[in-house]
Amino acid sequence: MAEVEPSxxxxxxxxxxxxxxxxxxxxxxxxAVLDGLSxxxxxxxxxxxxxxxxxxxxxxARALVRLDPVDHGTVELDGVDLASLRGAxxxxxxxxFQMVFQDPFGSLDPRMTVRQLVEQPLAVHGTPPHLRARLVxxxxxxxxxxxxxxxxxxxxxxxxxxxxxxxxxxxxxxxDITVLDEPISALDVSVQAQVLTLLRREQxxxxxxxxxxxxxxxxxxxxxxxVLVLYLGRVVEVATSEELFASPLHPYSAALLSxxxxxxxxxxxxxxLLRGEPLARRPEAGCPFASRCPVGHDREVCRTTAPExxxxxxxxxxxxxxxxxxxxxxxxxxxxxxxxxxxxxxDAPAPARKGVR
Amino acid sequence: xSAAPSPALPALSVEGLRVAYGDVEVVRGVDLVxxxxxxxxxxxxxxxxxxxxALALMxLLAAGGSVTGGAVTVSGSRVDYHDERALDRMRGSQLSLxxxxxxxxxxxxxxxxxxxxxxxxxHSPRMSRAAVRARCxxxxxxxxxxxxERRLRQYPHEFSGGMRQRALIAVAVANDPAVLIAxxxxxxxxxxxxxxxxxxxxxxxxxxxxxVVLVTHDxxxxxxxxxxVLVMYAGRVVEEVPSDVLFGGAxxxxxxxxxxxxxxxxxxxxxxxxxxxGAPPPLSALPPGCSFAPRCAWAQPECSVGTxxxxxxxxxxxxxxxxxxxxxxxxxxxxxxxx
Numbered sequence: 230m231a232e233v234e235p236s237x238x239x240x241x242x243x244x245x246x247x248x249x250x251x252x253x254x255x256x257x258x259x260x261a262v263l264d265g266l267s268x269x270x271x272x273x274x275x276x277x278x279x280x281x282x283x284x285x286x287x288x289x290a291r292a293l294v295r296l297d298p299v300d301h302g303t304v305e306l307d308g309v310d311l312a313s314l315r316g317a318x319x320x321x322x323x324x325x326f327q328m329v330f331q332d333p334f335g336s337l338d339p340r341m342t343v344r345q346l347v348e349q350p351l352a353v354h355g356t357p358p359h360l361r362a363r364l365v366x367x368x369x370x371x372x373x374x375x376x377x378x379x380x381x382x383x384x385x386x387x388x389x390x391x392x393x394x395x396x397x398x399x400x401x402x403x404x405d406i407t408v409l410d411e412p413i414s415a416l417d418v419s420v421q422a423q424v425l426t427l428l429r430r431e432q433x434x435x436x437x438x439x440x441x442x443x444x445x446x447x448x449x450x451x452x453x454x455x456v457l458v459l460y461l462g463r464v465v466e467v468a469t470s471e472e473l474f475a476s477p478l479h480p481y482s483a484a485l486l487s488x489x490x491x492x493x494x495x496x497x498x499x500x501x502l503l504r505g506e507p508l509a510r511r512p513e514a515g516c517p518f519a520s521r522c523p524v525g526h527d528r529e530v531c532r533t534t535a536p537e538x539x540x541x542x543x544x545x546x547x548x549x550x551x552x553x554x555x556x557x558x559x560x561x562x563x564x565x566x567x568x569x570x571x572x573x574x575x576d577a578p579a580p581a582r583k584g585v586r
Numbered sequence: 587x588s589a590a591p592s593p594a595l596p597a598l599s600v601e602g603l604r605v606a607y608g609d610v611e612v613v614r615g616v617d618l619v620x621x622x623x624x625x626x627x628x629x630x631x632x633x634x635x636x637x638x639x640a641l642a643l644m645x646l647l648a649a650g651g652s653v654t655g656g657a658v659t660v661s662g663s664r665v666d667y668h669d670e671r672a673l674d675r676m677r678g679s680q681l682s683l684x685x686x687x688x689x690x691x692x693x694x695x696x697x698x699x700x701x702x703x704x705x706x707x708x709h710s711p712r713m714s715r716a717a718v719r720a721r722c723x724x725x726x727x728x729x730x731x732x733x734x735e736r737r738l739r740q741y742p743h744e745f746s747g748g749m750r751q752r753a754l755i756a757v758a759v760a761n762d763p764a765v766l767i768a769x770x771x772x773x774x775x776x777x778x779x780x781x782x783x784x785x786x787x788x789x790x791x792x793x794x795x796x797x798v799v800l801v802t803h804d805x806x807x808x809x810x811x812x813x814x815v816l817v818m819y820a821g822r823v824v825e826e827v828p829s830d831v832l833f834g835g836a837x838x839x840x841x842x843x844x845x846x847x848x849x850x851x852x853x854x855x856x857x858x859x860x861x862x863x864g865a866p867p868p869l870s871a872l873p874p875g876c877s878f879a880p881r882c883a884w885a886q887p888e889c890s891v892g893t894x895x896x897x898x899x900x901x902x903x904x905x906x907x908x909x910x911x912x913x914x915x916x917x918x919x920x921x922x923x924x925x
Contacts (some may be wrong), residue, residue, distance in 0.1 A: 281776035387865050417631040422847035422859035429858070444777065447806075451849035451859070488781035490806040492833040492850055500784060503778050505593065506746045 242308070243269035243441035244438055245293075245406055250302035250312075252285075252292050260510055262288045264462040265302070267538075270406065275432070275439040277470070278451030279446060279485070283509060284459040286442045288411040293440065294328045295319060300486035306405060326352040327343070327399035337383040343369065344379040347397045354402060368401045371434075374426055389420035393427065400431055406438045414445060425452055446489045452475045455549070458482045459506065461517040469548040478541055478550070478557040480524045501560065504557055524560045531555055595662045597622045597764040597797040598643075604655035605635070605642045610870045611654070612638050614821040616870070618798045620765055625787075627808030627829070628801045630818035632842075633851070633866060636801045639818075640769045644683045647672040663765045667759045679709045686770035692742040698753050699738030702726070705760040725756040728793070730786055748779035752786060754777035759790060784811055805844060809833060817841045820866055820877035825914040827899075835924050837899045838914040839882045842922065878918065884918050898901035 250266040253259040263285045270276045278286050291297040293304060299312040306325060314322055327350075330336045336348055339380060347368055351361045369375045371391040383391055399407055409428070413421040425448065431437060443449050449456050449470070456473050458466040460482065466479040477483040484501040503521045511517040515532040516525060525531030538553040598620040605613035613635045621625050630636045641647050643658060646666050660666040660680045666672055677683075677906075684692045693701060702722045706713060711822060719738075726734035728751040742750055750917055758766055761881035768787065772780035788811070790796055808815050809832045817825040817838065833850075836842050848862040864881040868871055873880050875890035882889065897919040899912040916922070 281778065308881075338740070377895045418805065419631065419844055419847045419862040422849075423861035426858045426861065447849040484778055490780070490784070490804060490810050492806050492809045492848075496810065500785075501782050502782060506749060507776065507779065581889075 244272040244307060245270040246305040248303045250292060251300045252288055253300050261285055261548050262462050266464060268457060270438060270440060272438055273436055275441055275453045277449040277456040279449050279456055280444045280459035285462040286459055287410055290408045294326050294408050324402045325405040327402060327404040328408045328410060329395050329399050329412045331415055333388050333415060336395055337391055339383050342380050342382060343374055343394050346394055350398055350402050364401055365498055368397045370429060372397045388416050389423060392416060392424055403435055406440060408440045410442045413448060446486060450452060461511045463517060466552045472550055478552040479554045480522050480560040481518045483560045511576055524556050596620060597661060599659040602656040603642060605638050605651060606654045607651045612821050612869050613642065616823050618816065620799060622797055623791055623795045625791055625798045625810035625812045628799060628816040628818060629803065629808050629815060631803060634818040635821040636818050640683060640767050640801050643767060644677060650804055669885045678705055678763065679761040680764050682763040682766050684754055684758050684771050686773050688754045689742065691754055692750060694742050697739055697741055702757050702760055705757045709761045717756060725760055729756045747775055748782055751775060751783050759794060759796060763796060763801060765797045767799045805848060820872060821869060822915065827912050835854055837919040837922060837924060838916050838920055840878045841885045884922050889917055
């Protein structure tokens with residue numbers, strides 16, 4: 230698998246450097262949920278990982294923070310290979326990488342007060358007691374849970390408040406990198422905005438680095454500097470948010486972006502409907518997306534040869550835009566209006582469906 | 587806009603629906619009119635009562651819940667929620683419901699075919715076996731399941747999430763209902779699968795003329811799919827607005843605040859999103875006056891007194907008769923800048 234954009238000379242060594250990460254489940258007939266995944270995250274950056282269920286994004290999160298072992302590959306944080314750490318050495322490093330989970334209900338001990346919950350990670354990692362109180366109060370104020378909130382128990386909090394506690398628990402350690410695994414998808418819309426804004430403000434204040442795992446493309450576009458698109462355990466495209474959302478080169482990215490519901494009047498491209506059903510596993514050979522691909526389903530090379538992740542050529546080159554496709558940029562979602570049917574008269578027969586599968 | 591012309595008889599008409607669990611009223615007077623072939627969205631955040639409306643209309647409220655007021659008319663006939671036999675006849679043949687999770691809505695030990703057949707036989711007991719089998723295959727084809735003959739013999743676990751939702755929709759439309767109520771039908775699905783299911787619902791409206799009530803938290807989805815959107819807050823419809831004018835034309839401060847909190851395409855990256863301070867009030871202890879007033883940037887002292895009036899924001903023009911009225915339940919609906 231190709232290396233991720235080697236722009237290290239320009240921006241200094243990446244903070245997080247993942248190379249050829251592999252993670253398999255299941256015994257003798259095991260399947261690699263992550264298949265040789267590489268990525269870089271620079272200090273202060275927010276990198277998004279988007280994809281649908283089964284693409285391996287949560288497996289990636291768990292492997293990165295060593296909740297699960299890594300079968301193969303390296304995960305280097307500032308030059309230290311986390312994948313090879315064990316025991317006390319791993320525990321010492323843990324304060325440098327933290328994680329916020331999707332479910333704010335399942336990730337907090339219901340018998341601890343908010344203050345105790347936020348203090349706990351400091352105690353675990355050996356911050357002296359006289360320093361803890363100030364750090365905790367400061368953090369709680371930042372996430373808007375100061376004052377009498379600090380003495381409440383999680384069951385007395387709303388979903389958004391719980392997620393703020395979970396964020397405070399992670400950030401109070403000033404981690405080098407924070408993995409945010411679907412941190413807003415269990416929350417109501419109006420609360421999602423609050424949590425994203427809070428995360429960004431803390432990022433500016435503390436110089437944090439985020440890996441943001443999500444299936445919510447609008448949130449990724451809004452929140453991330455760069456975005457990786459994952460499909461069945463492989464990176465199919467990497468680009469800056471601006472570039473990916475303006476001109477996706479991989480047919481899967483194009484379909485994914487076009488499929489997201491958009492308010493009336495703001496849709497710029499017609500939806501691309503994919504062929505058939507999603508696969509649960511990568512096929513033995515060829516591009517993992519080939520069977521559903523509007524561009525490659527009937528092309529020999531797509532069925533036989535897996536495309537490498539390589540820098541994009543042409544207009545998109547130079548910005549670190551990479552794509553794993555034999556025919557990048559060939560699928561361009563039609564601008565809205567070009568194919569729109571005229572409004573039928575009320576008694577007219579049903580119009581032919583757009584995007585016949 | 588594909589709004590149907592306004593015939594004399596709405597497919598579904600709900601007036602002043604009230605639902606209570608014990609002493610707590612969770613739906614507090616909801617009006618809803620759905621014309622044949624129309625797509626109406628009901629949106630709101632968790633706890634606003636949108637799913638309760640769906641369940642109440644089907645007569646499927648959980649134990650302890652009851653309809654305490656209002657009138658529901660389906661295709662011109664009044665529904666009596668105390669008459670279980672009449673409800674049985676209505677469910678599936680006049681009103682159908684599709685739930686969020688297709689795996690728990692389908693029986694895991696029965697084949698897909700037998701579940702569709704069961705729905706057919708319930709309302710047409712004298713249908714011949716051959717006719718049932720043919721109709722089942724026809725329905726699966728209509729919902730976009732390939733190889734229907736083979737798929738009918740399969741069980742739910744052999745279907746993917748999207749295909750299960752299609753099968754469930756086939757069950758729901760088996761008896762040509764006037765209205766299909768879809769409660770978060772795509773929330774459990776991936777976005778590319780969601781697009782396929784939404785497209786299917788669209789084709790059913792065009793092909794069968796069924797009206798769809800889409801209940802969801804996803805404003806982007808309703809505004810794209812539906813002709814008209816009802817926004818719920820604390821058990822009431824606070825705004826009813828044609829989808830075309832939802833973005834940019836919303837009048838209720840709650841709707842506006844919800845829209846501003848969305849990361850929509852085109853909004854500059856890095857710009858902070860707005861959010862609504864506080865949390866929705868518990869339904870057991872609503873504030874006096876407008877329920878949204880304590881969180882509202884536009885609230886004035888009089889907002890906390892009495893019921894807020896329903897203000898007509900814009901009347902449909904004569905040419906567009908049959909399209910939706912735009913109303914908002916807010917004293918200041920006409921003063922608040924649209925957004």
